[in-house]
Amino acid sequence: MDDPDSFQFILSFLIQAHDATLLDGSLDTVDLVLQFFFIVVGLIFSALFSGSEVAFFSLSNQQDVLTEGGISGSADELILKMLERPRRLLATILIGNTFANIITSVLAAVATGNIVAYFGFSEIFVYTLEVLVLTFMILILSEITPKIIAINDPLKSARKISRFIYGLYIILLPLSKLIANSTISLEERLPKPDSKMTSEDIMTMAEVSEMEGSIKSDEREIIENVIEFGTTSVREIMTSRVNVVAVSTENSLNEVLALIREKGLSRMPLYENDLDNILGIIYSKDVLPYINSDIERTTINWRTIARKALFIPATKKLDDLLRDFQQEKTHIAIVVDEYGGTEGLITLDDILEEIVGDISDEYGENEEQLYTQFKNGVYVFDAKIDLDDMEEILEIELTADDDDFETLGGLVYHLTERIPNVGERVYYKGLELTIHSVQNNRVRKLRVKLNEDDAKQQKSPVKDKE
Template sequence: MDIWLTAAAILLLLGLSAFFSGSETALTAMSRAAMHRLAEQGSPGARAALKLSEDSERLIGAILLGNNLVNILSASLATAMLTVLLGENGVAWATLVMTVLVLVFAEVMPKTYAISNPERAATRVAPVISVVVRVFAPVVTVVRFIVRQSLRAFGVRTDPDAHAFAAFEEIRGAIDLHHAEGAVQKDDRDRLLAALDLRNREVAEVMRHRRGIATINADAPPQEILNFCLQSPYTRIPIWRGEAENIVGVIHAKDLLRAVNALILKGGVEAMASFDVSKVAMEPWFVPDTTSLDEQMREFLRRRTHFALVVDEYGALQGLITLEDILEEIVGDIADEHDLEAEGVRPEPDGGFVVEGSATIRDLNRLCEWKLPDEVATTIAGLVIHEAQTIPTVGQVFRFHNFRFEVLERQRNQITRLRVRPLGGAPTQGAA
């Protein structure tokens, strides 16, 4: 009878060991996002699992304490039972038998189940593990103190509240992983990563440079201003006075047409001579070129406007940025029937690409699956000038970052067109 009771106790302890092993795997492998969704739907097990995950060190300590207790106790009982049955050989047989039983039924099998269904398993075991954690809390606290002091003696400092990866980096890693596995398409990956990058990128990286801004003199004749605005593909036109960089207002096409229409209805075409564009223009909004895109987008939404002028630390005009420019960083080019068609990246038969000098390195990396550095320059022309340490002439060829760069066109001090070809080992998947 004693032998049968001992065998039953061993089996019970093996079951508890399997429970602790599976619980450890389930609670560490579960997706916090999925558990949060289940908790919002009213699952008490999900809420308990989320609460346990807030202090992972205490959770793992309690589970390991329970697991080691039942494993050591089961091994001791098996040794005692087999020693009675087999004599001195019982120790060896107990070691062999318990190793197989613990490995197969108390470790591999429950962990395999938990890793294949982590959320379901976590919701089931969390309520029981919560009780275990509370019961073992005093012992775990002492163990944690001993462990930290021991590590400190070797110069290792632990911070249980620190995360190995920031939340954004964890999301980024998950997106890249699922893309590599084929679950996330390239376009979807690019949009998701671009949205995460907004907080790390500045307005200066995506703004339209002042050389490309369509502006008009506020003192120009009314008819000239009206014609200019009607022929422009843009809805908002900055106006300047004195010098081109002295922006004194921004004309909205609708405001301009309303004002002109009111003048003509009131006094006929002759009334246009008294038109003052300054009374129609909106006050310009200037933003620093170091503003992050995430912050700038929030400001656009808060102010309910889509247009801002960008200045540097000295207050000099650098360019302009719109809400559309920021959205294009996420979803790609947004064109309508009034947009000017911009030349894109043209692939060549030899694997090279003819690109505009103003093309941004980030766009080229996304389009062609390249890995050109964008820390030192924003545009491909800027990268070539930075690496060459001079302004190249037409026909010059450079090789750096495992790419070949050939200057095709140059206007004054600006590189306007290049031919870029990856050399051996540079990853590329072609342009769309």
């Protein structure tokens, strides 16, 4: 064997024998049939393992279904026994599935090689076709289809395959136990992923669910409102001081009853001299006993029937305020500024509307319309309209997170830095805002025109006077 000529002779002989085998015109039909038979068997076993994975682990959180009314049979006992060690069960199923897929792939490669040698086809073409066909068959027949069948009735599927899987569960115990323990050891050494779901993730899921039809648009809005609930401050939704309806200590019974009938309010602050001196809260139901008395002559000391008022800062968050309402067993709070003056008030209805949207009561038909739209595209807005509502009406973006104003009137004051005059125009983000009316140093209404051509040019507010 040390002779180089002898080594070359042997090597040449082996090459010639290999070429002769490839060029041999005969094809062993029996071997080819057996190869295709075992390919089909491999696909069947792969499908069984794929379906069993979905079936068993769909029941992992529903084990009470198997135990309700007692165990129905030995199959259920086997399922429960294997689910007690889910890692080992998963390792057993994956070992079987991987083995079935490998056997199928190897036999398919051998069969393809025989076909190439016999018919003389292009190797690249045939092997590419084999990979595509085998991939398609494994995905459709051995992965997707059995998993769909199993997920439709996981309990029935798990019972049918339980004995077969349990047999492998026992046979492959050493290997599956080793794999399961290895995964545990690996997980302990790997850094823990930050799997916390953020509020943005939940809002994105809600939007996707709405697009897919899983939830309705109003349900999506409620989810978003609940997420933003904890970050919303009282100042953003309170009734401002100028719109507060209150009872003075000097009001007569007749005046208070007229106020209750006109406004339809069940709770009103009681003040002395001005709104900065709030004494308590007057409940309409506490005034009812005096209705049958001589209203013109009856004099009531409102302090005696007023209830304790809850005072809160304007920066308080709504979730904290809701807990305060629960603890104090009240539905109304007075909002005060940093100097102790009254800035506004907020009720439980305001908080609920922030979650579920506007709630109309029996007095809703008398609610003031905050805007009017004309055919020429011009709007007339009340200055107290919330900018978020205005954004939805005009379908444009007007606010930013760091803005110190919430209403259209606040925006105008921010832009002009003074009390504007009637007819004065202010341009802001493609909007032409014209002061429509001013009363008692307060902007009441504005004429709004959306000018899309100027939207890009008005990068900073520009003011002029008519």
